[in-house]
Amino acid sequence: MKSTGNDIVALGSIDNQRTGQFRFYSKILSTSEQALYHQPQFAEMPFKNYVWLLWSVKESAYKYLKRNLPGLVFSPAKIIIQHIEIPIGGLGKLESIQWDGNGDNQAFYRGKVVYESYSLYFRSKINGEWIATVVNDTESFENVYWGIQSIVATGYDHQSKEARTLLLSRLHSFFPGNLQVGKSPLGYPVIIKDTEDMHIPVSLAHDDHFVAYSFILDPVDSN
């Protein structure tokens, strides 16, 4: 079954001191990932950004896989990032908060993440306020849609509502009509149109003052 998974981490809500403690990051990063940080391409990346970049990739991969592996439990150190390429030209400027799969590959952090026999690919963005990731099962992100928005208020219910609203506003450009976000029996979000499940894989994320979505369309729907 086709799937999608995304995540967002608000940098303002993380505990910088704790992130730098071995007992904390060793519960997120595998030994190989701890070693990967010492590669030259990460020389200018603060360690806290590295830890939470990898966290966002792992959480996104977990969400992607959970659809097809309902019994999967999130265990970050068991989802392994194999390699990371950094954006050409460093962090660069953030041009947009909404992308589709045709965006410039080189503007993203990108790489491969594996869990047991499953391999996924990721794209991530980092700015001064957040780290966000989306994953897919191929290196191409064609027909993958991904958006991020800041919100004024926090609180779980408000964040959840804002994330759904953002997702639906993007989906409406492809599917006019009465769309709603429901929940599958396994707990992942589904898109309902006139009481029918549209079988569009979607993913939602929120943290602090930021909400995000991802979804993937069949090529015929995206034209």
Next chain:
Amino acid sequence: MTMDRKAILTELKKVLAPYTENKEMLDGINEDTDLIKDLKINSANLVDIIIDAESQYNIEIDFNSAEKMFKVGSGIDVIIEKMNLSA
């Protein structure tokens, strides 16, 4: 000294409090309570909770045990197991 499950549950509420928005829900937790689905705890705080529990009980919680701690009851199982190991 051995702690019973009820005493651990009471202490766990204090560990979970900084990461739980809904204090009323926290007051009413039981062994079936799911930390993410029921208490709406941000998944990014799960590692904080593991570390706070390690400090609270002076134990070490490995990856395999940590992944069982998404429910209060299984979290109590892990804490008791690790406390017995370090006794």
